[in-house]
Amino acid sequence: MDMKSWIWIVVALVVGYTTCFFTLSQWKKDQLKEHQAVIESRMQTRIDALEAELEKVKADKTQWVREEVPVEKGGTAQLDPAGIVDALIVVNEANWSSDQHRLWRVIHHLEQLLESGETAIPAIQDFLQLNQDVVFVRPAAASGGMVFPGGATDSSDATAPETLRLGLIEVLSLMASPASEAALVDVLKVTGSTEEIIHLAGKLDALAPGKHNAEIASAARELLKAAESVESGFELSNADRLALFRLLDQLGDLSHLEQAKTQVVRADGRLDANALDYIMEQEGESAMDRLSNIFQNEERLRLADKLALAQRALKFVGANEQANSMYHALMLDAQIPAVIKQSLAEGMTGANQMILADAPVTADEIKTRMQILETVRATVEDAATHEAVTKASDQLQQMLNQLPVLQP
DSSP: OOHHHHHHHHHHHHHHHHHHHHHHHHHHHHHHHHHHHHHHHHHHHHHHHHHHHHHHHHHHHHHHHHSOOOOSTTOSTTOOHHHHHHHHHTTTTSOOSOHHHHHHHHHHHHHHHHHHGGGGHHHHHHHHTTTOOOBOOOOOOOTTSOOBGGGBSSHHHHTSOSBHHHHHHHHHHHHOSHHHHHHHHHHHHHOOOHHHHHHHHHHHHHHSTTTTHHHHHHHHHHHHHHHHOTTTOOOOOHHHHHHHHHHHHHTTOOTTHHHHHTTSBOTTSOBOHHHHHHHHHHHGGGGHHHHHHHHHHOTTOOHHHHHHHHHHHGGGTTTOHHHHHHHHHHHHOTTSOHHHHHHHHHTTSSOOSSOOOOOOOSHHHHHHHHHHHHHHHTTOOOHHHHHHHHHHHHHHHHHHHTSOOOOO
16 A cells, blocks of 8 residues: 555544544533533522422411411400400410410410509409409420429410419519509408418518518418308418418517417317417417416317327426426326337437427436436336336436536
């Protein structure tokens, strides 16, 4: 093959390669354009979807803002104070989405009353004077969630009052005006709740320290007096009675002391331990005359009440003749179980569940208790009690022996 032929072959190869190169390049460009078109189409589809979603959200938001929220009867913002109180009365009956939602409405209505100012006082007074109440339904604490005081599940729940009366009292106290202060004092005159009296005492003292002590003490005394009458059907728990006695102590009011003395034994013959403790706190050993008289002459006392009375009186055993006589009578009483008598014997060497007296520390105190035990030992018949008395007497002797001998 000559040179010319080779040249034509080379030219043909070059032309063919070039043609293939440009053909392949064009195909890649076409493929790239098609791929880019697919991507752009997908992006446009996504953009269209997002824009549609955004329009939907905007439409929903507009609808939510304009939609009237269902509320309980009379529960709109245009209510007058009386209507707001009515809404609070029936708030438990409304069909709310949750108990938490209900409490938000409670807080909202109470704020409405507060914002109404003194114009809301008559409506608040009308309800409080009825001596009725509404206990607000509260949400149960979520499992594993943070629990606030009073069983609240979050801070908004924690601010809601337990009852309508407490909420209205709070509104009056926050108004902090002469009219709202007078309204709080009026509640004292009608309430039959120990909790409410104590709550009102705190609110009134914060508004005007000491100014209403007389009204507060009078309310406490009237409640205690009402509980004395069996015919009234009104009763106070021991915790309530103790709380009222303590309130009177805090007020420095001793006018109830004489009345408390008549309440040590209630009309049903039961011992009122709170009245007894109140008397003991006020009079101390001076109350022994009354306690001894009740112990000896009150035939209605049950054995448990008699022992409860003696438990407080025996604080002075070894130092008071009436307490000594009471101790001796208990140790010889056939109704008293031997195990209690053994505890009474042990109590002569130090305070225990039956004798609240401290252990004797002087020679005279020790000798006096030894003499009492010796008198008892000479007459007691139960062997276990006799042994307990002997053991206590021996311990007192050891205590006496350990006292330092004073040089003349």
